[in-house]
Amino acid sequence: MDGPLPAPADDAAASRAWTHEAVDRLRREAARSADTHLLHLTLPAYPGIDFYFKDEASHPSGSLKHRLARSLYLYALCNGRLQPGQPVVDASSGSTAISEAWFARLLGLDYTAVMPASTAPAKVDDVRALGGRVELVADGARVREAAAAHAARGACFLDQFGLAERATDWRGNNNIAESIVAQMALERFPEPAWIVCGAGTGGTSATIGRYLRYRGLASRLCVAEPTGGAFAVGWPGRDPAARAWRASCIEGIGRPHAEPGFLYEVVDEVLEIDDAQSVAAAWWLRELLGGWYGGSSGTHFAACMQLAARLCAAGRPGSIVSILGDRGERYAGTLFDPAWLRSRGIDLDAARDALPRC
Structure with a gap:
């Protein structure tokens, strides 16, 4: 198992080194x-x-969304959107959240899933078992809006609904x-x-x-x-x-x-x-x-x-x-x-x- 990523640092060289190691870790997993x-x-x-x-x-994370989650993290890292130690958030009805939580644990990042309140309880439990946090939203049509609010407070918004078709190498x-x-x-x-x-x-x-x-x-x-x-x-x-x-x-x-x-x-x-x-x-x-x-x-x-x-x-x-x-x-x-x-x-x-x- 990979050890912890290097501790976050303020200088640009250390930040770039952290990004390189995170990308390499995703490549090794693939x-x-x-x-x-x-x-x-x-x-x-x-x-x-x-x-x-x-x-x-x-x-390993139990669904089709394993491929997507890996791509979303790579997209965020390679576009400079995900910085060392930055918390991660996304909106999901379950399977993407589980896969993203799985990769967040791999990279040593804090992760929050914003999910419809109607999501199957077992999926919520799976996110939490992987160390993720869960925010349940009564109106399932507003999960992306709620996730964006986390991004406004400094989290990296993986945004599967907005970025899925471009993050995946077709x-x-x-x-x-x-x-x-x-x-x-x-x-x-x-x-x-x-x-x-x-x-x-x-x-x-x-x-x-x-x-x-x-x-x-x-x-x-x-x-x-x-x-x-x-x-x-x-x-x-x-x-x-x-x-x-x-x-x-x-x-x-x-x-x-x-x-x-x-x-x-x-x-x-x-x-x-x-x-x-x-x-x-x-x-x-x-x-x-x-x-x-x-x-x-x-x-x-x-x-x-x-x-x-x-x-x-x-x-x-x-x-x-x-x-x-x-x-x-x-x-x-x-x-x-x-x-x-x-x-x-x-x-x-x-x-x-x-x-x-x-």
Whole structure:
């Protein structure tokens, strides 16, 4: 394990040395981290279709946001925004906060997560277990504003919603798109017909969409969005000011308003998925893959099945790649608790029956 970073100092040379060591520490962590698995699945209901699931929950901090958090810290360091000993803050619905807290501990920095009060309690506990502080905000649409208030008092605002699409190197550097394309190279259908992801910050969809164009690939990108989420509302007119018309119980995606990283132009289709179907699909993933994955993974899977049905109807075999965003254990008291679902009017049995079964 890396030891403590050099103590903060006032002179420019010492500050630059601290930044160099922090960047080197992030590079070493990236070199130690193995790539995430790409899990393969076939379903008899969809002959000729190969499903693949990029298991981002296997990162050390437990989610897709591990990649983003590393990029945000590197972006802050290399742009001179993060100084020795400076506290760090960000707005998050959970998974990004956990990953950022993980990296803050690695770098020996104080970290505060500003989170919606509706965030799954297990996520709040995970941030605190990593040494982070948590500030809960009743109105989830105001978390970024509350985080900015910390920045006004001297904290470094990582700003995942404002900076995700530019902090991630979409041309390569083992971003998620490059990793998927490399892992698919030896498969039966190496160039996916579709890649499916959600939109929280918009960083993942922006990275994948840009990379597909950069590589000249014919694969299309689908954003799977909770019904009424801001990306879906803004999609028809590519509206940068779009606002959701309903709240969702699927954390991490389905933002209340369009974020700066929502690059509609690199997306080929948006599919809206009802919350009940997302939850049912997440439960089904437990049976199919033998692991627990969060609600956004269920949203992605439900969209994959719609796209697979289209390919089958057109007589087109092919592959579809989706993302397993985070660990389902974080939702043991919510999405995987039948009593919690009943209290919110989600009929799990009916939703499961509505999904195609193998």
